[in-house]
Amino acid sequence: MTQTNTPVPQGSPADRARWRRYLADERAEAVVYRELAARRTGEEREILLALAAAEGRHEAHWLTLLGGDESGVPRADLRTRMLGWFARRFGSIFVLALAQQAEGRSPYGSDPDATPAMAADERIHGEVVRGLAARGRRSLAGTFRAAVFGANDGLVSNLALVLGIGATGVPASVVLFTGIAGLLAGALSMGAGEYVSVRSQRELLEASAPDPTAREALIDLDIDANELALVYRARGMEDAEAQEQAAKLVARVQAAGALSGAPTDALGVGADDDEAIGTGLAAAISSFLFFASGALIPVLPWIFGMSGLSATILAAVLVSIALLATGATVGVLSGAPPMRRALRQLAIGLGAAAVTYVLGLAFGTTIG
Template identity: 85%
Template sequence: MSNGSTNGGASAPGGAPANATDADRARWRRYLADERAEGAVYRELAARKEGEEREILLALAAAEGRHEAHWLALLGGDDAGIPRADLRTRTLAALARRFGSIFVLALAQRAEGRSPYSTDPHATPAMAADERIHGEVVRGLAARGRRRLAGTFRAAVFGANDGLVSNLALVLGIGATGVPAPVVLFTGIAGLLAGALSMGAGEYVSVRSQRELLEASAPDPTAREALADLDIDANELALVYRARGMDSDEAIEQAALSIARVQAAGASVAPTDAIPTFEHDDEALGTGLSAAVSSFCFFAAGALIPVLPWIFGMAGVSAILTAAVLVGVALLATGATVGVLSGASPLKRALRQLGIGLGAAAVTYGLGLAFGTTIA
């Protein structure tokens, strides 16, 4: 698409509007730097991909190149004094070179959604529209990665968060009663092992049960053997299609077509797609074993953090405060990671995680104080 014309009195690609100010030119240089950096991000990602995803990323890079050309034209071709791209874009570029694309695409999704072009008088409507559509393209690419890691990632995040919160609550509640430090330490270790084993077993049963429910909805492969002998006028196959969610007319049409295919081919067994099934995403569901291992390991890793002060010989209030600080930092990290991958605000998700986790621990600490006073 052409991005040559501009709003607000901007000239054609030959140069800047007559009324352009120094502030305008500074802003164009900043946009130019950002477009170049964003194009580099997409090219870096494309270099790690193949097939359709690579083509899509290169097309996005080409679109950023068109935007770059627009700002360069307004500057009269003079790219001297171009500043560095903003910190967000430079961070994306660094991540694209070093890490997996899912994190970069999730960040890029948010970045495309914050484009200033819709309110800038020197950006074309086509450029503003490009940026909005780019956000949806990146969202689609990021969704592929999210589906691939959804099962194990869910288990990992829930496992780590549960380990952090439950074991912090446990050791703080026990520690507040005034028991000796070794008791708090062994209580925390027992909570770590019990919780990790429970999480792993529970996640395995959950995923296996979900898979078994889906498998129970799959068509019986032997039922296809009966299709060749069905009465095409009565067409009982239509009832199968209706049971699977089609409306009556569509079901009758589709069933008649399936039977006609079987009879025309003279086949005794219908094609595998003759009886419909419910769609489900195996990648998103994950496997029971991988989910169980992720839950066990991440719960154990999370649950270890609150126990560290007692492992290193601390006791009393200093150990409790240290554990709370360590867990607080870890909760911020897990919350921010969830925020990045979900395309939401990392800060909001981090603070939400922190508030919930420390709030739960504070309740058990208060109960521990109450019980300690009662016992004393």
């Protein structure tokens, strides 16, 4: 009699239902990584394809427990399907940040049917995706920071301004022109301040960076007695490591007989932060535009002719929606729970506006 090697289904109906969900999610996550890999080249592409292959191993585990029976496999959960949709259309830092969160929510650590290796894989996958996302976060950190802070400041400060002025009982036209004045003044102030801030940061970094002309002295250093190790020690290296680094560099330069043997950053230690800071002009423009766009939202009811309590309520609602959106965006990009960040942003913004509104009511009553 011929024997077959077909796996036998295991587990209770509840177990098999859970395994089918895991199977669907693993397949969907593998698709996400392949979609992201299709938009990248080189090392990042290889890393993403390796992650997809690892999800395939997990898929095979659940399929084995199911005895190879793929009937009744549901659709992946909504979060994973949305992640795949974003990956197909954007393939950006947002998708990597969401994937990082998804890996962190893996249930394998507490599931008795998942192997310890699978649980460990998911934790390591989270760190891999975190590393890939960090590259994108680093490239947009300076400009994105200015944009988000600019929009948030515009929303909160101008809402507080128009609510505080409106609560005093002044005509709607006064509230409108006050809001427009606050928009222009705040946007110009934010843009100028951001430019000065970023330029100052860059100037501080440049002052601390190694002098490129100092490389010219390397060819003439005494290989047995020189102070090059002190440069590395001054920049944070331990004595033994500094001595070893200095000896290797001097020997290499002298063996080459020319400066071509020394790398451009030969006297430097540590990563360059210029990319994370961004440029002063980009940060200033970004801050100006986003502050202005944020500050425009609370003025919209008065622009369209509304006044009184109805305008106040609509302005608060519009700003609340925008605060939730900016807070959630920051949460996604930082790898934190977006809803928590969104609610925090909302509470801070509306809290500040409420204080100025109450003060406006008090001043209006006093004046009246």
